[in-house]
Amino acid sequence: MAYSTKVLEHYNNPRNVGSFDKDDPMVGTGIVGAPECGDVMKLQIKVNPLTGLIEDAKFKTFGCGSAIASSSLATEWVKGKSLDAALGIRNTEIVEELALPPVKVHCSVLAEDAIKAAIKNLQDKQANAPQTVNS
């Protein structure tokens, strides 16, 4: 199966590979997927306490080229967005942007889930430790 040029581009030059300290109160971490399914995505967001916007994002992915490209794209898209706006990112937009074939749609679903899981993790943290965060 041939890959789209956009998938290849993200695979060869993945954006925002890396990790934040998951204990940082301004960092939300989402880990989705399972090794036995052949995909695991870890997506992290870092929120600016003053603006409430996602100022940075990082990912690490175990998976095929489409999974790596989907998570790379997801980190690009969440940057600069509010949490609500980031929650609005749909997997179908990722499918469209990367021209993913039907067998690779699950990669985009996983990326959407990873964004949601990271945001939920951040919100859970903030609910449990309100004194450190005022947004």
Add this chain to the structure above:
Amino acid sequence: MFKLPVYMDNNSTTRTDPRVLEAMMPYFTEKFGNSASRNHAYGWETEEGVDLAREQVASIINASSKEIIFTSGATESNNLAIKGVAAMYKKKGNHIISASTEHKAVIDPCMRLERDGCKVTFLPVDKFGLVSPQQVADAITDKTILVSIMAANNEIGTVHPMKEIGAICKAKGVLFHTDATQAVGKIPMDVEDMGIDLLSMTAHKMYGPKGIGALYVRRKDPRVRLDAMLDGGGHERGMRSGTLNVTGIVGMGMAAEICRKELHSESERLLKLRNRLHEGISSKLEDAYLNGHPIHRLPGNLNISFAFVEGEGLMMGIKDVAVSSGSACTSASLEPSYVLKALGLGDELAHSSIRFGLGRFNTEEEVDFVINDVVRAVNHLRDMSPLYEMHRQGIDLKTVQWAAH
């Protein structure tokens, strides 16, 4: 320098040897007759070509030329052997024994027979992919008519003890079929010594053309009979009707002839290349595990799981190398290779596997290029693997509660 991508997928198919093509060429042009035309020279000369090829193909497995039935390939040979025996011997019994790591071209005909009332036992394998002769002996019942165990596995290269399994079948009076698609031309195969009654083979795995294969059917001690699947002109002793694929047959004959003459030196050379590849990779990468048997395996086959890296993603990273993976990320099921799973390998390591298939045309320079490319790509992907990160942090991945999707 060499051509990119480097072809290292010779368990999938092989390049046609130029000597094979040369032998075939006249049969596309001036020698175009139907080998069944008995009444003119056009028929005679092609029949001569077919006769020679039949001898050549028989020789490589120590059979008689009368025992060779030409087919379209190993899939057809397997179907004909298994279904043909089941139909012909149904009064004697309805039990078939095979193995869980067989090729789909054996498993699926068996499963179809199961739907039609046969009983099939798929023997489990050990961690190296081996079925033991004892397992076969224990599984045989008074209803067993056929044992079908592959000579060498297509994914992991594990070679079965043919002679021991053959002896058990003979002692119990059960027919022994082997899918020797990967073995013929690569390791010595001898139907007499190994007690094989039916043997499937194909030309394109041994540097011959695609679309031509053969089934060896024993003619004495015992004389094996088959119910044909294709009826028609009664070609191939009535077991496989249809005008013979003369060009393919001539090519298969030449391919077998070359393999027979060069088997010893070629397998030695391939073993050296494989060891170079294996050592080159393992000396530069941690957590690269060999799948299949360390000793009883095809000389050209190397199957490695690169922990923390997904196989399809890795193949994308080594785009200058043509290999295959046990990961099934492209299939709708997301299920990785059933062969690797049968070894007891976790799904995650099955997803991380790459099969390197070395062949006649691979060189040392290519092997060195592949080592460097694989090491670079694995390191690159591990740097972005959350599993590798967890492993480095000392987290046991087996204890993690994954949110399966």
